[in-house]
Amino acid sequence: MMQELSQHYGHIFDAELLNEIDACAVLKEVPEGGKLMEIGDYIKSMPLLISGVVKILREDDNGDELLLYFLENGDTCAMTLNxxxxxxxSEIRAIAETDTKLVMIPIQKMEEWMAKYQRWRNFVLESYNNRLNELLETLDSIAFLNMDQRLLKYLKDKARVTNSTTINNTHQEIAYELHTSRVVVSRLLKKLENMHKIKLNRNHIQILDLKYGIKF
Incomplete structure (x- = not known):
């Protein structure tokens, strides 16, 4: 585990802190689609993402989901920290977007390291700031973007975090994450396909060209 910690967090934490993490943390692997955290859970440990992508979702009173943000290599979740x-x-649901590897740190170590290590303290505060900015971006997209623009942003973000031009989600799954209907998503995806920006396949979408802005 130390080799992976050094590779992904060696530029953030000093050697003493890395040794402490290696001594007390547990390495956890979660397959694509696996649930890391459920709404209502009490959190026993804090995750540091080694590889893969995790999506963080919020649920309304009707059980409908909204995608808040993605976690990538070197990230942790501010809501988990809180x-x-x-x-x-927990007020969020965390699901592995791809096969994911995490280092789980016992919660009792968090407060101890906040006082002991400046780099840990900086990492925690920066993580809060990054996730807050992502939440504000999500809020802005809901408030100020049309659904076609939100869908385009969603596809670009998915391609970026997974480093793949293939989006392995059904129209219904995308609709859940964007908090809209499948009919709307299917109509807009078909429009993108007619513009030769994507190719629709059964249960996945192939991105052809989303580099430039699209006018619907």
């Missing part, structure tokens, strides 16, 4: 520090129940 639940750890306050010992409250």
């Amino acid at each position: 639940c750890c520090m306050t010992q409250t129940q």
